[in-house]
Amino acid sequence: xEMSPMIESFVFHFGEMGSRWGFNRTVGxxxxxxxxxxxxLNANQMAQALNISRGNVxxxxxxxxxxxxxQQHHIPGDRKDYFSPKGDIWDMANTVFEERRKREVDxxxxxxxxxxxxxxADDSEAYAQDKMREIHDLLETGxxxxxxxxxxxxxxxxxxxxLGAGVAKVMDFKxxxxxxxxxxxxxxxx
Amino acid sequence: xEMSPMIESFVFHFGEMGSRWGFNRTVGxxxxxxxxxxxxLNANQMAQALNISRGNVxxxxxxxxxxxxxQQHHIPGDRKDYFSPKGDIWDMANTVFEERRKREVDxxxxxxxxxxxxxxADDSEAYAQDKMREIHDLLETGxxxxxxxxxxxxxxxxxxxxLGAGVAKVMDFKxxxxxxxxxxxxxxxx
DNA sequence: TTTAACTTTCAGAAAATTCTGAAACTTCAA
DNA sequence: TTGAAGTTTCAGAATTTTCTGAAAGTTAAA
Numbered sequence: 001x002e003m004s005p006m007i008e009s010f011v012f013h014f015g016e017m018g019s020r021w022g023f024n025r026t027v028g029x030x031x032x033x034x035x036x037x038x039x040x041l042n043a044n045q046m047a048q049a050l051n052i053s054r055g056n057v058x059x060x061x062x063x064x065x066x067x068x069x070x071q072q073h074h075i076p077g078d079r080k081d082y083f084s085p086k087g088d089i090w091d092m093a094n095t096v097f098e099e100r101r102k103r104e105v106d107x108x109x110x111x112x113x114x115x116x117x118x119x120x121a122d123d124s125e126a127y128a129q130d131k132m133r134e135i136h137d138l139l140e141t142g143x144x145x146x147x148x149x150x151x152x153x154x155x156x157x158x159x160x161x162x163l164g165a166g167v168a169k170v171m172d173f174k175x176x177x178x179x180x181x182x183x184x185x186x187x188x189x190x
Numbered sequence: 191x192e193m194s195p196m197i198e199s200f201v202f203h204f205g206e207m208g209s210r211w212g213f214n215r216t217v218g219x220x221x222x223x224x225x226x227x228x229x230x231l232n233a234n235q236m237a238q239a240l241n242i243s244r245g246n247v248x249x250x251x252x253x254x255x256x257x258x259x260x261q262q263h264h265i266p267g268d269r270k271d272y273f274s275p276k277g278d279i280w281d282m283a284n285t286v287f288e289e290r291r292k293r294e295v296d297x298x299x300x301x302x303x304x305x306x307x308x309x310x311a312d313d314s315e316a317y318a319q320d321k322m323r324e325i326h327d328l329l330e331t332g333x334x335x336x337x338x339x340x341x342x343x344x345x346x347x348x349x350x351x352x353l354g355a356g357v358a359k360v361m362d363f364k365x366x367x368x369x370x371x372x373x374x375x376x377x378x379x380x
Numbered sequence: 381t382t383t384a385a386c387t388t389t390c391a392g393a394a395a396a397t398t399c400t401g402a403a404a405c406t407t408c409a410a
Numbered sequence: 411t412t413g414a415a416g417t418t419t420c421a422g423a424a425t426t427t428t429c430t431g432a433a434a435g436t437t438a439a440a
Contacts, residue, residue, distance in 0.1 A: 053431065079437080
């Protein structure tokens, strides 16, 4: 099994980029290859196409499994395991965000929360805590928001995306109708 | 200049996480240190606090400059350069997103666009192109949207965030009032 | 059971990244 | 100009990450 130049350029590029997204080059290549393959692939095919060792492929599969990005198939009469991406591209994006949040943001939030429980020993610690609180609040608001977007049904999300900055207009609109039921707008302090 | 345990744990953690955000451990530590310092720091102070070489600090400063994350100060009567984070935490988040987009998403979009110009040679290339088109469209919509959010004024953005999933309700609300002026909703195909 | 087909593991090799520190460079006050 | 105070550069050392391939492990048909 060998890749056409078109597929090759995609796979290699994805390998480089993939490393930025939390997995290494070969794992990125493996995933890219599965995405553009119209049928599930077995480990040997991947090793051959990407010119990497069989052992490396095995590690990569394990990693992609832990990211919940792939799916295993059993083809009757064939003892090899076949793999394909799980879900569609949208699901992939969701999964990657989700996993990254678990690995990167959650531990940071937890550390910040712990630190913020301690009373500051002096002015410089008080200053530091203020900054940490800002970061904490930003991360918390951000993750909550992303979580809500992810839980939103795809239709509404799509509308929202297409709406883009127009969302501001809708909100103004709402505010006009419902104005003066709430306190004055709370500005972000800068 | 030495760090209190509180600041140290923040700085070290940020160093580990920072490496996920596109810069290496020491660069992350340097930035974290500047964020929690109530006054600008010079290169020697950073080298001492973080216990790294002076040369390494110089590289780090260069890197943070290229990310537009820091600001240089000249203190009269002192020939050293002093550094502090540029803007507030919110600006930092914006800058990091922006820079990452430039470095990661833009090149991918450009590659995908190029590939999609070529006619597929066979069925399997046609399948691959379909998938690439999906990825292309997702990235494009996503970046456009993020761009618009970034261009939105902070007040509205804050309202939008606080609104969270409630945004769906506002949209429904709008739709009820303005319904039947546009075509039927376009679902995401899955 | 046996055994052939296949998968996983992991120690060490290879590669990539990061870091150090000495030397080169820059700047400015005297 | 000179030289002291500072900064940057970069070759090679140190460290970290990734990859290989042989050996151990698993599975299922016969």
